[in-house]
Amino acid sequence: MAEGANFAPNLQHTPSIFEVSASEVLDNLIYPAFSKIFDYFGLKLNIRINETAFSEDLSPVITFALQYFYLKQRGGSFGESFYGLQRTSALNGDLISNRKKFLSASLLTLLPYFERKLRQRSTQHESTEWEEYLIKAFHAYNAAKAVNTFLYLAKYSVSHSPILRFLGLTLRYPKDPPREDKASYMILKLLEVMAFFLQFIQWWYSNKQRQNIGGLQNPDAIRKSKLNEHQNPNGMCPICLMKISNPTACAVSGYVFCWKCIANHLKQRKKCPVSGYPIGIEDLVRIYEN
Known part of the structure; x- marks a missing residue:
């Protein structure tokens, strides 16, 4: 009876696979949406190292700042907080430490960023041999992620992601609502409203690209x-x-x-x-x- 009483509350605080998957989809929309916005306005981060200039958009920096802000204030990423989830210790259910908040924000930002860059270079036939190995490593990671998701669905794993398993974390519904001051509350609510705007930007850009390509006329004959x-x-x-x-x-x-x-x-x-x-x-x- 005691085991059943302890198991029931834990089960109530465990999110379904649909909620954790939806939170991941929302997290994955942040970088490309910001990238389209900054690309439209021509905002770039210019870096010069040993007389060699590098130009990169600000999307990874903004994405990291957003994720870390949410992890610090609510204990979950942007997408996880949107669905009312928190990252807690898989062992005792405690909230994550500041160190794991920083690691979580870094992994949430860098892994999708590097995977997108590697795939882009591979598509353009510019990738080196080592980059091809890294792409294969990402394939292996995605396969491991699919297996881990299945184990989570079958209740054999407390974490749906290999990254969360590596950090010793899991997703749970918070027992108590997070305490926030009014300024933080207003900022977080504004960002959640912007989530729909980011999705609209992503849809609008994709739709506009299809219209531009489909509406092109045949070029005039060259003399x-x-x-x-x-x-x-x-x-x-x-x-x-x-x-x-x-x-x-x-x-x-x-x-x-x-x-x-x-x-x-x-x-x-x-x-x-x-x-x-x-x-x-x-x-x-x-x-x-x-």
Whole structure:
């Protein structure tokens, strides 16, 4: 009887797999949504190391600050707090320490960021051998995550994520509501309202991209005089006017360029050098001859 009485309250404070999955989806929306906003306004973080300049958006920094703020105030990430969940010790149910709050915010920010960057470089055929190994490591992590989720669903694990298991944490409903001052309460409520705005930004951007590509008209025919300037009929690149190396087609305009030529061109101008249509690196398709 005593064991049953202790088991019932613990079960009541355990969230379902749908709630923990929904909180993860909401957490995963933060970085891409902020990235689109900062990219639209042209906000970049410029770093110079040994006369070498690096440019990166502010999304990872803002994402870390947001996650750490929520972990410090409510004991859970942005998505977890939105669904009323807290990170607690898997052993005794105590709230997490400041050290684990910092580690949690770092892992919530860095893991999705590096995975997205590695996949982007792999898509652009710029990844090194070590980066390919890291991509395989992320595949293994996602497989382990799926297994851990199944174990959590079958009540064989107290943590749905390998990261939470590594940190010795689990998700629970708080027994007592978090104590917050009015300023923190207003900020957190405003951020929760912004969650719907972030989802709308993500949907609007994806929908606009489809409309832009679907609404494009066929480019005008190029006259013979202009053809000599932009494109050679004997398999020459329209940019360097030499024989095409690593042929790469633009999915929007249909023209074929050297991979390095069109990739370097897109770093300066986000449009096709022949048709003038707006394009991005994701619109390029490598052509394999063998």
